[in-house]
Amino acid sequence: MTRIDFYILNSPSPEEALLFCCRLAEKAWRSGHRVLIHSDNSAATEQLDKLLWDSRPSAFVPHSTDTADAITLCHPGSGNTPAEMGEHCDVLINTSAHLPEAFSRFRRMAEVVVQQDKALAASRERYRFYKQRGYPLHNHQIAF
Numbered sequence: 001m002t003r004i005d006f007y008i009l010n011s012p013s014p015e016e017a018l019l020f021c022c023r024l025a026e027k028a029w030r031s032g033h034r035v036l037i038h039s040d041n042s043a044a045t046e047q048l049d050k051l052l053w054d055s056r057p058s059a060f061v062p063h064s065t066d067t068a069d070a071i072t073l074c075h076p077g078s079g080n081t082p083a084e085m086g087e088h089c090d091v092l093i094n095t096s097a098h099l100p101e102a103f104s105r106f107r108r109m110a111e112v113v114v115q116q117d118k119a120l121a122a123s124r125e126r127y128r129f130y131k132q133r134g135y136p137l138h139n140h141q142i143a144f
Helices: 014-030 042-054 117-132
Strands: 003-009 035-038 071-074 091-094 108-113 137-142
Touching (some): 003 014, 014 091
Parallel strands (some): 003 137
């Protein structure tokens, strides 16, 4: 069963969430995992792509929208949605406000939460969904 970790940031900034997502993806990749980062749209995917290149100039983190890389970026309509990933990745990071398709195909999923009313409401709804279905849930308070 998929383990779901909620990373609750003490910041209201969506950019802080994306930066944290990049660090989380790098850490998972360095631990030997293949990661899929799911976002809401192509603009968010492009922003993640840029942040992964720029976040740590001294580090190289292989990523693209192509499933051949260790970290794959996707959004609805990109052709690399969680439902289409199969066994390619074992970690899913959700930066979207929506429940990712086929999240249960992954061994682990990370939900990144920012302190904005709309984002918190959507996160609480997803949390209830997972809890009602018996998924193992873990919360992590992240301070910047």
